[in-house]
Amino acid sequence: MKCNTYYGDHIFYDDMNKAIQTEDITFYNKYLKNNMRALEVACGTGRLSKEIYEHVNEYIGLDYSTDMLEIAKTKNRNVQYIWGDMRNLEKEKLGMFDIIICGFNSLQHLKNDEDIDNFLKSCDNVLRNKGLLIIDIFNPDMRFLNIKEIKEYRYSFYSEYYKDNIDLYEIRKYDKTTRINYLTNIYVNEKLNVNIESNTFMRQYFPGQLEELINKSNFSIKEKIGDYNYNEFNLQSPKQIFILQKSDGK
Ligand SMILES: C[S@@+](CC[C@H](N)C(=O)[O-])C[C@H]1O[C@@H](n2cnc3c(N)ncnc32)[C@H](O)[C@@H]1O
Known part of the structure; x- marks a missing residue:
């Protein structure tokens, strides 16, 4: 596959x-x-x-x-x-x-x-x-392992693809039992109507x-x-x- x-x-x-x-x-x-x-x-x-x-x-x-x-x-x-x-x-x-x-x-x-x-x-x-x-x-850094879901602004970076700055937000939720931190990155540029979500996870x-x-x-x-x-x-x-x-x- x-x-x-x-x-x-x-x-x-x-x-x-x-x-x-x-x-x-x-x-x-x-x-x-x-x-x-x-x-x-x-x-x-x-x-x-x-x-x-x-x-x-x-x-x-x-x-x-x-x-x-x-x-x-x-x-x-x-x-x-x-x-x-x-x-x-x-x-x-x-x-x-x-x-x-x-x-x-x-x-x-x-x-x-x-x-x-x-x-x-x-x-x-x-x-x-x-x-x-x-x-x-x-x-593992406990500041990033939230048991309750939180959304946070992380930083901005220049995107070669969009030729403009993109703001990166992150949603995090940590599952203590499996030690998996579930992460959603949200990429935003309101002027260009960019709002892209991407999900991943990281085991700790x-x-x-x-x-x-x-x-x-x-x-x-x-x-x-x-x-x-x-x-x-x-x-x-x-x-x-x-x-x-x-x-x-x-
Ligand atoms: C954080 S990125 C690191 C990429 C690169 N090593 C770097 O330093 O930028 C993690 C990478 O792991 C790959 N990956 C995840 N699971 C994998 C697997 N089972 N076998 C091979 N690659 C995998 C993803 O596709 C992704 O490209």
Whole structure:
């Protein structure tokens, strides 16, 4: 099954992130070598692609949304992009890798422990022994986890598509039982009659919870970092960035 509109707001994705999210673009360089074969899962619009493929021997970007991949292909014409599900990476189709990157909270789009388990097994399947798997997720921030639904203005950004500013509002509601934060982004420009809604969700992992699932897998935690400046993780860190290593196969 191909998913065309995982993000209904793919036309805004790069513009809205340009305004708030750039620090992670060079973060991965430290872990890349020019003889590596690298896979970026959930690569989206290829926001991180250029910086990764310039530092390795071969790079493949994979995503579940054909809309996001279309944008990536237009931006990075020499890059190989493949449609696929990070819970089911096929060795026969993709080959083997030295490093897999799952950046910018993408893992939080998997709904439950079974999905995470499948993701870890699937990465194990296409990663060479001692290969690296890097996962970047949020450290949950209670200010954004409202049990009652709330609507909030977030920020404005310039849209290349509409050639004007767009105001972004967010509706959030957190389900404590499943730890899923349901999010609706609303993009507004009254002058141009723009009012677009897009729904998504992000599962939250409190410190220790992803570790529990990783400990049952074929990966060990080499490092846990708390931000894009490589500071060690602590409970106040904005991020949880896991540098995992596949076992040596012995
Ligand atoms: C927050 S975006 C991140 C995109 C990109 N990595 C970046 O840094 O901008 C999350 C991406 O995860 C993709 N995604 C969600 N579930 C997926 C799955 N099961 N397999 C592959 N991609 C998936 C979505 O299509 C979306 O492009």
